[in-house]
Amino acid sequence: MSVLELRNIVKAFGSNVVLRGVDLAVDEHRVVALIGGSGSGKSTLLRCASLLETVDDGQVLLDGEDVTDPRVDADRVRRRMGVVFQAYNLFPHLSVLDNVTLAPTAVHGRPRAEAVEEARGLLARIGLADKAAEYPDRLSGGQQQRVAIVRALAVRPRVLLLDEVTSALDPELVGEVLALVREVAGQGMTIVMATHEMGFARQVADTVAFLDGGVLLESGPPAQVLGEPEHPRTRQFLARVIDAGRL
Amino acid sequence: MALRRRRRARPVLSTVLPGGALPPPSALELERRAWRTRRARRSTLVALASTLLFAVVAYLAVTRSPGWPRVQATFFSPSAALDALPEIAEGLLVNLQVLVVGGLLVLLVGLGTAALRTLRGPAWAPLRILATVYVDLFRGIPLIIVLYLVGFGFPALGLQGVPTSPFVLGTAAIVLVYSAYVAEVFRAGIESVHPSQRAAARSLGLTHRQTMRIVVLPQALRTVTPALLNDFVALQKDVGLISVLGAIDAVRSAQIQVGQTFNFTPYVVAGLLFVLLAVPSARLADAVTARARRRQQSGSLL
Ligand SMILES: Nc1ncnc2c1ncn2[C@@H]1O[C@H](COP(=O)(O)OP(=O)(O)OP(=O)(O)O)[C@@H](O)[C@H]1O
Ligand SMILES: [Mg+2]
Numbered sequence: 001m002s003v004l005e006l007r008n009i010v011k012a013f014g015s016n017v018v019l020r021g022v023d024l025a026v027d028e029h030r031v032v033a034l035i036g037g038s039g040s041g042k043s044t045l046l047r048c049a050s051l052l053e054t055v056d057d058g059q060v061l062l063d064g065e066d067v068t069d070p071r072v073d074a075d076r077v078r079r080r081m082g083v084v085f086q087a088y089n090l091f092p093h094l095s096v097l098d099n100v101t102l103a104p105t106a107v108h109g110r111p112r113a114e115a116v117e118e119a120r121g122l123l124a125r126i127g128l129a130d131k132a133a134e135y136p137d138r139l140s141g142g143q144q145q146r147v148a149i150v151r152a153l154a155v156r157p158r159v160l161l162l163d164e165v166t167s168a169l170d171p172e173l174v175g176e177v178l179a180l181v182r183e184v185a186g187q188g189m190t191i192v193m194a195t196h197e198m199g200f201a202r203q204v205a206d207t208v209a210f211l212d213g214g215v216l217l218e219s220g221p222p223a224q225v226l227g228e229p230e231h232p233r234t235r236q237f238l239a240r241v242i243d244a245g246r247l
Numbered sequence: 248m249a250l251r252r253r254r255r256a257r258p259v260l261s262t263v264l265p266g267g268a269l270p271p272p273s274a275l276e277l278e279r280r281a282w283r284t285r286r287a288r289r290s291t292l293v294a295l296a297s298t299l300l301f302a303v304v305a306y307l308a309v310t311r312s313p314g315w316p317r318v319q320a321t322f323f324s325p326s327a328a329l330d331a332l333p334e335i336a337e338g339l340l341v342n343l344q345v346l347v348v349g350g351l352l353v354l355l356v357g358l359g360t361a362a363l364r365t366l367r368g369p370a371w372a373p374l375r376i377l378a379t380v381y382v383d384l385f386r387g388i389p390l391i392i393v394l395y396l397v398g399f400g401f402p403a404l405g406l407q408g409v410p411t412s413p414f415v416l417g418t419a420a421i422v423l424v425y426s427a428y429v430a431e432v433f434r435a436g437i438e439s440v441h442p443s444q445r446a447a448a449r450s451l452g453l454t455h456r457q458t459m460r461i462v463v464l465p466q467a468l469r470t471v472t473p474a475l476l477n478d479f480v481a482l483q484k485d486v487g488l489i490s491v492l493g494a495i496d497a498v499r500s501a502q503i504q505v506g507q508t509f510n511f512t513p514y515v516v517a518g519l520l521f522v523l524l525a526v527p528s529a530r531l532a533d534a535v536t537a538r539a540r541r542r543q544q545s546g547s548l549l
Contacts, residue, residue, distance in 0.1 A: 079452035088443035103451040
């Protein structure tokens with residue numbers, strides 16, 4: 001059984017139909033890279049999956065449970081997912097440590113001492129132990145995103161949803177964030193990531209899925225989708241990306 | 248919950264080298280510092296001199312005008328001021344009580360109203376509409392009319408248990424009007440928090456209420472503190488309006504004395520006392536605003 005399964009997801013904003021029936025199954029310990037042009041709906045799909053948006057049709061299944069059922073408590077479902085956005089993830093009025101311990105204590109009701117200890121361990125692993133007492137605006141963009149990832153991991157989610165976590169960063173900071181994602185993937189976390197970093201997708205993802213015109217036009221192993229794409233639209237998109245120097 | 252609230256470290260003025268100690272300042276830097284000190288001293292002197300000159304000119308212009316002796320006797324009589332001061336000061340205590348009680352109530356009611364207005368979903372519609380109507384209504388009516396309506400209307404109902412003290416009714420009227428303003432200030436603050444912050448909080452599994460309490464409100468409060476302090480300064484003088492209901496506050500005490508002596512100096516005394524009350528809050532508001540601006544310029548997300 002897949003950890004996360006999207007079935008026929010439909011989402012429109014007014015008359016703008018962004019997703020027209022997207023199917024995607026993500027098995028345990030797998031990494032799926034979601035690619036597609038700007039405005040193709042990658043963020044929308046991830047927001048639907050994390051129940052931050054209400055789908056207009058279709059289902060999201062988490063460990064086989066239909067979590068789009070209105071009788072399901074969305075707050076409880078979100079506790080089982082970790083989400084990191086492009087920017088504005090950390091709470092600027094809380095220290096780095098409090099950012100990381102917030103969900104474990106306030107949402108999961110774990111004792112503060114225990115949460116602090118675990119948070120310090122996580123921060124140490126990303127080399128930011130000495131920043132625990134700092135406030136987010138004293139950190140570089142790359143450090144902030146790494147803290148955001150660690151914060152999402154602190155609740156031990158079943159699946160990690162990453163939405164272009166490096167696209168707001170200066171190029172020299174991208175590497176440190178991707179290295180952390182790679183490490184987390186290596187430890188067996190199930191991940192769905194929207195990304196423009198094709199090189200990274202090729203190395204880390206098990207599956208690359210190309211979103212275009214509101215549907216998943218093509219998905220498969222990176223070598224296939226990025227190397228020998230079947231669909232002309234995929235080839236066009238990749239050609240544009242290569243022109244932009246992203247591959 | 249034991250989240251530590253943000254406390255700012257002092258801004259680091261000079262960069263400390265990786266090696267540790269700051270290198271001794273160069274001759275150039277020493278010369279620059281000396282020049283800045285000299286310039287600061289000169290600016291202070293210029294400011295003092297021009298202020299003094301202005302004061303002297305204004306003083307001479309006023310005191311040499313033909314009507315001055317009469318104005319001085321009726322408005323600025325030192326002996327009348329001394330006579331009036333004790334009772335006016337006592338009355339000011341009443342205003343201060345209204346200020347403290349009213350100020351706290353305004354914060355609570357304003358925040359509650361703002362929170363009601365941000366609720367989404369059809370079940371909350373009645374409360375949301377009620378809050379909106381309340382804000383529109385009481386932001387529109389002049390405070391003095393609310394004072395009359397509440398202060399004279401309620402007792403006229405003759406209901407059991409309705410307080411008739413002008414102190415209570417005056418405070419209620421002020422709270423009604425100011426809470427409407429403050430609710431709008433809070434709402435603007437809540438809406439100024441970046442929507443991603445809410446999404447980030449919800450995606451961590453926080454409920455709507457936890458998100459408001461732990462993530463949105465603390466950030467909103469920080470943004471609106473300057474505006475709130477300005478409203479507080481306005482409230483400080485408007486508490487003097489409860490005198491129209493007959494509460495013996497500073498203004499009413501002054502009025503009584505004016506009526507007895509036909510000298511207007513007590514009004515001036517009461518006015519000065521209100522100004523003295525307002526100055527510290529006004530300076531505090533300025534300082535907080537400046538601090539907020541500095542923070543906005545230095546701190547950024549990503
Ligand atoms: N809250 C919203 N209200 C209205 N329209 C929206 C909203 N969010 C997204 N859209 C629209 O949905 C479409 C898809 O947006 P989305 O952010 O999902 O694209 P994306 O693939 O993530 O693009 P990018 O690579 O630029 O991040 C766009 O046309 C956008 O205008
Ligand atoms: Mg996006």
